[in-house]
Amino acid sequence: MIEVIAAIARWFQLVANLVLLGSCVFLAITNTGKRIYTAAWIEKLERFFPWLAASIPLGLFIILTTTIVQITGNINSLWQQEVWLGIVSDTQVGQIWVWRVAAAMLLLAAVIYLRKTPKARWRYILCAASATLPLIASSLASHTAAEELSVTAIMLYALHLVFAGVWFGALPAFLLLIYENHKYDKNKQGNDLEFETLKRFSSIALPVMLLIILTGIIVGDHIFADYYAALVATPYGWMLCAKIFLLGIILLIAIRVRSYLPLLANNQQIAEGNRNRLSMRKWVRVEFFLALILVMLATLITNTTPVKHALIDNWPFSFRFSIAATWNQPYVAAQVWIGLAILVLAVGILKLGQSLKWGLKRLVGIPVILFVSGLAIALPPLTIQAYPETYRRPLVPFDAISVANGATLYAEHCVECHGPQGKGNGIKSRTLSTKLPDLLTEPHTTEHTPGDFYNWLTYGMVNTDMPGYAEKLSDEDRWDLVNFIHALSRGYQARILSPEIIPNKAYVKPPVFSYIGHDGSSGALQDFREHEAVLLIIFSWPQSKDRIEQLKAAYSRFNEQNTAVLAVPTKDLSPDELAQIAQELPFPVITQSAAEIVSSYSLSRRTLSHPDIIGRGTIPDHMEFLIDRYGYLRARWIPSIDQSGWSDIDRLSQQISLLNREKNKIPFPEDYVR
Incomplete structure (x- = not known):
């Protein structure tokens, strides 16, 4: 029951926010010139604004109460002040909620100000700008922000919401204008004004819808991260597919509505004009109803386990699509391009049908047949066999x-x-x-x-x-x-690594590990993420004695550069050897998990000049790996292959400085192979 209340509250406050934004944009675009009759519908629309603005903080309050009940598991906790203060001040959810409420209250103030000021277009622009603030704040609670809290990720999601508001929120105003204009059907000037108003909005509706689709694709690609199988095998994917399907129907309805605009402009007969107006109103009502369902799906999706964490234990199909595994096979590329050309032709036929004013069945039927035919040609060559375990998450991490x-x-x-x-x-x-x-x-x-x-x-x-x-x-x-x-x-892919990093190119994902050092220190490679780079030394004793002494002397320099040093022996050390090595050593020699680290990291020993693919291969006596603060393997030095390389500490320090200067924030490597 709590989940249902929370979902309704999220949906209601989002709908109110979107309607306020879209209605103000609609009024700002269309409120030009002298109006004989439109003041009535504008006044009716504006009366709802304070109620809509007030419902947003109310919905947010309900969301917070349901969140508290879900976290504490006790409805009586709602009466405890310290619980509220703890959630609001000590949790990210609570802090984001504060920002959302602040933005909602600012919007409410803007709406009240709008109602008390003289009629002018700038009022609607101010109100529309204020209506974007709660949407931007709500994007901080999205799956996109949870995966990567960056300006780029948040703004893309926020723009998606804002564009959705411009389209969806304008539908009530669109309907109200048509309804009110019906009362003035004898006034030809009223019809002209209606046509000009709707035409002006229609001119921006198409690019706005394209921007909604574009930002949705970008955000979806970021969330799915090449895990598109989740579209048809997880609750998140199923709801997103339903959302896309609904959007497709809405686009078809929008095309139908758009086809009535020329008829409104050319009407000479009142009866015919009324029929066209009533038909348009009917289709816009259907569009608005479907849009309400679409927004509900969007709110449910935001509270569903994201695809990166959803498990697909049993893939339901005996096939899957894979460009990587099929593209280089004979005739695959040609067949796919032919299918895509037919898809483009379907879009062209649709536009042609619109210009020739085809009937609905013909306008929709021919492009749909072409679209299905294009998919039937393009997709089969990209299929390969799949199994129930194809997308199963590994049971053990990549360590x-x-x-x-x-x-x-x-x-x-x-x-x-x-x-x-x-x-x-x-x-x-x-x-x-x-x-x-x-x-x-x-x-x-x-x-x-x-x-x-x-x-x-x-x-x-x-x-x-x-x-x-x-x-x-x-x-x-x-x-x-x-x-x-x-x-x-x-x-083998790591053979492109060298003693010099390639700036802003992080793609080699090494195995993670836990360790215990000779000095009692312990930890895991993941502990250094976001904090320090790691210089991993795999050494042999006594062959690496001089290098260990050199690193010991330079350790303070590494420390200043925010770089940790971990030394891993290639074989078990005797107590005497360990004591000799560890004397006044400022960094740990790993004594537990050393053999496993050497075994796994020695697989990255190959270089472009020494591919080492003949026979069993040979493990060098000494290797050094530079891992950046996000956990990616960025550079490597093998003295027996790379010669001088990092024997010059200045050169090593320079590479660390380059890593430290990188500003791009990237996702951490996955803990499991994919």
Whole structure:
């Protein structure tokens, strides 16, 4: 019941806000010239403004009360002042609520001022500008802001709301104008004024709707982040699909309404004019009703688990779309482009039909047939086989322990066929009936999901020699193998790294890890995110003795540059060796999880000049990795390959300075492979 009340309150205050914005924009655009009869409908519309403005803070108050009940689980907490103060002052939700209420009260003041001032267009512009403030404040509570609290992300969502208000909020004013004009149907000047008013608004309605769609696509792409399968497999996606479907119907109705405007201008017969006006009013009422449902869906979506955190345990289809896995196959690109050309033709036919004043069935039917035909041609070549586990979230995170265990399992169960480095050249590969894929150098892991690999490891692959391991390996072990396969591929992709970073290019996602140092310190790689860059040293003893001394002497410099240093030995150290290394060492030598870190990070040892894809490969004695404050691997130095490189501390310090100067805020790497 609480959820229902909260949803209604969110919907009601949003509708009130949008109607205020759209109505004021409508009045600002259309209130020009002398009016004989329009003062009546404007006055009626303005009477609702104070009620609409007052309902916004009222709705926000109800939202906060329901939030408190949901958080505390006790309705009696509503009578406790300290609970209210705690929510408002100590939580992000409460602080955003304060900003929203402040913006709503400012809007209420603007509306009251508008009602008491002489009639002038600037009043509506002021009121419309004030009506955008609660919408901008509400965008702080959106899924977009939750994922990335940045000006760009928030403003895109806010613009989406503002443009929606300009369109949706104008519909009541649109209806009221048509209704009031019906009383003056004998006045030809009234008809002319009505036509000019509606025409003026219609001229901006189309670009506004296009901006709604554009900002919606950008915001949706940010939220889905290449996880578009959630559109048809999660509650969030289902509601968004319903919203898009409703929007499509509304666009068709808008086209129908727009077709009446020339008829209003050319009417000479009163009876015919009344019929056209009544038909237009009927369709606008339907459009407004559907828009109310669309806004309700939008409010429900904002309170639904976002797609990045939604789980798809069982993909419902036996296929999925993948450009990466199909585009380079014969004839795929040509077929897709032909299908897209037919889709463009459908849009062209629709515009042609409008200009030729086709009937509704013909105007809609022909473009729909072409649209469906275009999809039927373009989509099939992009399909590949899918499984119930295709979009299943991995059971274990992409961390060093999982990758290291996967490497051990790979050596035990997979190396004889797939080869020591996943090249498909194991000792049994020539005896198999099918050619094995190259898991290292080819984009096999990017063309298939982790869930695909999990399915193959569990049940095997049909019509191949690949067996299933459901009886031999636990779920965790199979996911560890999936993580190792992805680490293997990512490690090869990291060959483009060098001792010099590429500014503002963060794409290599290393395995995370937890650690315990010789000095008792402990933590995880994720702990440094947003705070410090990390210089990860993988060293051998005593071969790396001079380098450790050099880093020790330069540590204060790293500290000033807000960079942590972690040292990881390539093999277990004896107590004497550890004591010798750690003497007056200002940074920790990792003693727990060291073997797993070395095993997983050594997969990123390859460089463009030394691809190291022959045989089992060799792990260098010393490697250094520079990880930025968002968790991405940005640079790497291998002394045996890169020669001098970071042996000059000034050069290393320069790279850290470049990282520190980067201003772009980017999302953290996912904790699970995708």
